[in-house]
Amino acid sequence: MKFFIDTANIDEIKKGVEMGMVDGVTTNPSLIARENKPFEKILKEICKVVDGPVSAEVVSLEAEAMVKEAKVLAALSDKIVIKIPMIMEGMKAVKKLTSMGIKTNVTLVFSASQALLAAKAGATFVSPFVGRLDDIGQRGMELINEIMTVYRNYDFHSEVIVASIRNPLHVMDAAMIGADIATIPLKVIEQLAQHPLTNIGVEQFLADWEKRKK
Ligand code: E4P
Numbered sequence: 247m248k249f250f251i252d253t254a255n256i257d258e259i260k261k262g263v264e265m266g267m268v269d270g271v272t273t274n275p276s277l278i279a280r281e282n283k284p285f286e287k288i289l290k291e292i293c294k295v296v297d298g299p300v301s302a303e304v305v306s307l308e309a310e311a312m313v314k315e316a317k318v319l320a321a322l323s324d325k326i327v328i329k330i331p332m333i334m335e336g337m338k339a340v341k342k343l344t345s346m347g348i349k350t351n352v353t354l355v356f357s358a359s360q361a362l363l364a365a366k367a368g369a370t371f372v373s374p375f376v377g378r379l380d381d382i383g384q385r386g387m388e389l390i391n392e393i394m395t396v397y398r399n400y401d402f403h404s405e406v407i408v409a410s411i412r413n414p415l416h417v418m419d420a421a422m423i424g425a426d427i428a429t430i431p432l433k434v435i436e437q438l439a440q441h442p443l444t445n446i447g448v449e450q451f452l453a454d455w456e457k458r459k460k
Pocket of ligand 1 (some may be wrong): 273274353388410
């Protein structure tokens, strides 16, 4: 299972990379806006420290304009993946970008039918948002199950990025289903390592070590 880190903050990305837990990065316009730096500068910095795909989202809503934006972003680095919203104009853009050899990540996916369209358009990655579904009382993880089943049935090659992850259970449920990738905030990556019995065990071992006869 690949871990992407879900942030545009370079310090968080560096921490994740040092842990050896970052196989790629996802950003979105909200995450970029928090950084108060020019978009392209942020992307270049991220591409320097990460060895893997870096998703950068377009903000146009028409296919032609999306492709134009995508070309500029893709020229920054061959690590850049173009994030495209799951709308019909977006699907047109994905088809075009795929034919040009530019990788895409279809975002804001909330149903299996949307994921089916994204795969048919040739998306490299598809990002269903589990946390936002849970927030409105729908089971996000059921969507992941459905998408994985559809993709396996037809041997689609789009990789599923489980997105909008809020807690370690989201990551583990996604892993149990066999999702290709989880894109995870740094805080949740850190939470995955935590267990109180580990801390108690470490303290006990160190205390016993200090007591040994020298
Ligand atoms: C990643 O691709 C998404 O943009 C991100 O996971 C959304 O997360 P949120 O629902 O916590 O904003």
